[in-house]
Amino acid sequence: MMFRRVLMLSALALGLITALPQTVRAADDLDGAKKFIGDLASQAITSMTTKGLAVSERTQNFRKLFIGSVDLPTIGKFALGRHWRTATPEQQREFLGLFEDMLVLTWSARFKDAADHVTFQVVDAKSDADQGIIVESRILREKQEPVSVLWRLRTNEGSFRVIDLIVEGTSMLVEYREEYASVINQNGGKIEGLLDALRKKVAQLQQRPAAQ
Amino acid sequence: MAKSFPSRSVEAFATCALALGLLAGCASPPSATDPEAVTEYQQTNDPLEPTNRAIFDFNQKLDKLAFKPVAEAYHDYVPDFARDRVHDLVDNWRAPLRLANDVAQGDADRAVETFIRFTFNTGFGIGGLFDVASAAGVPNHQTDTGATFAVWGAGEGPYLVLPVLGPSNPRDLTGIAIDYAFDPLDYSIGELEGFRWATETRGALSGLDRREKAIDALNEIDRTALDLYSSIRSLYRQHREAEIHHRPSLDKLPSPGFSSAPAAGPEISQETH
Numbered sequence: 001m002m003f004r005r006v007l008m009l010s011a012l013a014l015g016l017i018t019a020l021p022q023t024v025r026a027a028d029d030l031d032g033a034k035k036f037i038g039d040l041a042s043q044a045i046t047s048m049t050t051k052g053l054a055v056s057e058r059t060q061n062f063r064k065l066f067i068g069s070v071d072l073p074t075i076g077k078f079a080l081g082r083h084w085r086t087a088t089p090e091q092q093r094e095f096l097g098l099f100e101d102m103l104v105l106t107w108s109a110r111f112k113d114a115a116d117h118v119t120f121q122v123v124d125a126k127s128d129a130d131q132g133i134i135v136e137s138r139i140l141r142e143k144q145e146p147v148s149v150l151w152r153l154r155t156n157e158g159s160f161r162v163i164d165l166i167v168e169g170t171s172m173l174v175e176y177r178e179e180y181a182s183v184i185n186q187n188g189g190k191i192e193g194l195l196d197a198l199r200k201k202v203a204q205l206q207q208r209p210a211a212q
Numbered sequence: 213m214a215k216s217f218p219s220r221s222v223e224a225f226a227t228c229a230l231a232l233g234l235l236a237g238c239a240s241p242p243s244a245t246d247p248e249a250v251t252e253y254q255q256t257n258d259p260l261e262p263t264n265r266a267i268f269d270f271n272q273k274l275d276k277l278a279f280k281p282v283a284e285a286y287h288d289y290v291p292d293f294a295r296d297r298v299h300d301l302v303d304n305w306r307a308p309l310r311l312a313n314d315v316a317q318g319d320a321d322r323a324v325e326t327f328i329r330f331t332f333n334t335g336f337g338i339g340g341l342f343d344v345a346s347a348a349g350v351p352n353h354q355t356d357t358g359a360t361f362a363v364w365g366a367g368e369g370p371y372l373v374l375p376v377l378g379p380s381n382p383r384d385l386t387g388i389a390i391d392y393a394f395d396p397l398d399y400s401i402g403e404l405e406g407f408r409w410a411t412e413t414r415g416a417l418s419g420l421d422r423r424e425k426a427i428d429a430l431n432e433i434d435r436t437a438l439d440l441y442s443s444i445r446s447l448y449r450q451h452r453e454a455e456i457h458h459r460p461s462l463d464k465l466p467s468p469g470f471s472s473a474p475a476a477g478p479e480i481s482q483e484t485h
Contacts, residue, residue: 082248106436143296145352169454175446181252182442197438205436 029133029155030125036160037135037151038122040069041111045120048112062108063100071154071161072100078163079176080191083184087191095191098198099176105205117141128152132163238262257371258445264373268441271378275423283423295424297341302418303352304333304340308396313355317363325350354455358387362456371445379448 047061076096077084087095114120119140128134132154139147152164164173180194187193239261242249258264286295307330314323329345329352337344346352361383362368369382377388398411437443453459 082252102436109435110432168451169459170447170450174450175443178256178446179437179439179442182256182445183439186439194438201436201438208435 033133044111045115049115101202267373300343313360316360357390358384359456
């Protein structure tokens with residue numbers, strides 16, 4: 001018994017020691033995360049407003065930025081939820097491709113639109129319960145209440161990947177997941193129904209890339 | 213004339229109940245053998261989905277035919293300055309109701325803010341035409357009786373789409389009826405002989421202001437949604453939850469349920485929260 005207690009205590013002590021450097025590192029990570037989001041937002045806006053480029057070239061630049069800063073496999077799995085496991089590998093691959101197209105076409109237009117009349121401000125950063133980081137930012141609009149945007153990040157050895165955007169308390173990722181589940185339900189529980197709806201929507205967004 | 217107020221709310225209630233009763237249809241819950249599907253069904257919280265979808269379609273048609281064109285014309289033909297005055301006026305009009313709810317929720321800070329805003333804007337802001345308080349750094353917030361019920365611990369109940377009014381639930385519907393009947397300013401001004409028009413105009417302007425403010429956002433959601441109904445349902449429920457609990461703030465954010473174990477790799481848990 002005594003031996004077991006010593007063993008447990010030393011395991012605890014070891015845990016405390018190994019946990020310590022992580023908390024120290026976190027402060028650097030938080031600053032890094034703030035810089036990451038500040039750079040990302042300004043690059044996203046620049047990519048969509050560079051003069052002398054066609055819309056398709058701008059969108060291509062935005063896509064490169066998107067692929068480098070968003071953890072697509074993670075959010076794709078989350079968005080498909082329980083249907084991810086019943087999907088065939090082929091369906092999973094097609095879904096991730098279409099989901100990427102959806103996100104790129106949706107958010108490139110939103111950043112382009114934002115460039116004209118808002119100011120972007122990084123406010124704060126904090127570790128979250130999932131060992132990631134949440135960066136708080138604010139979108140300032142003339143004569144209107146500021147919009148709060150939180151960026152949920154996953155960290156991996158000093159590099160960051162966005163996994164969610166929470167606009168005025170509304171998680172975009174949860175919204176996608178609930179909408180996709182509903183589309184699948186409306187199609188008799190078939191993932192093919194969602195893929196079909198995504199294909200049509202992506203084609204439609206490519207036709208008419210930016211909001212009026 | 214005071215008597216007419218409760219009867220107006222009863223009327224609103226009866227209309228809604230009637231509309232719901234006429235169209236009543238329930239979504240068939242998933243079989244109990246699929247626990248994940250059951251969890252999803254419960255989280256979606258929309259047992260009246262077929263009815264809700266029918267009312268949603270009706271609202272969409274009504275919006276396309278009437279509300280949206282009127283809001284767009286208001287945006288295009290009425291100058292910014294005039295629209296800002298309308299916005300500030302109808303917002304300030306709601307302040308006494310907001311104050312009552314801040315107090316009922318036991319939120320002293322917000323109650324003080326609302327009180328200062330109302331006195332400043334009504335006085336220096338010429339009857340509320342100018343929101344001088346925001347410029348002076350006293351922030352605005354939204355709250356209502358439905359939110360007070362939530363703070364007191366009432367559950368939202370199933371998701372409801374109300375005719376004309378849109379996304380709601382039984383708790384907030386009750387709140388809307390009470391706010392409608394007992395808005396302090398509507399109530400006292402409506403008491404004055406020959407001033408009923410003022411409260412009715414206020415209601416119409418308030419709706420117009422809200423629809424005009426939402427033009428871009430709703431167009432954008434419509435542009436990108438695969439299924440507008442479920443998209444709006446998710447956005448509404450999340451937004452309402454955040455509004456009631458004074459989110460978004462870093463401290464109060466719930467986790468969407470990513471696995472926390474780094475060793476497990478990018479695994480994702482199945483729960484939403």
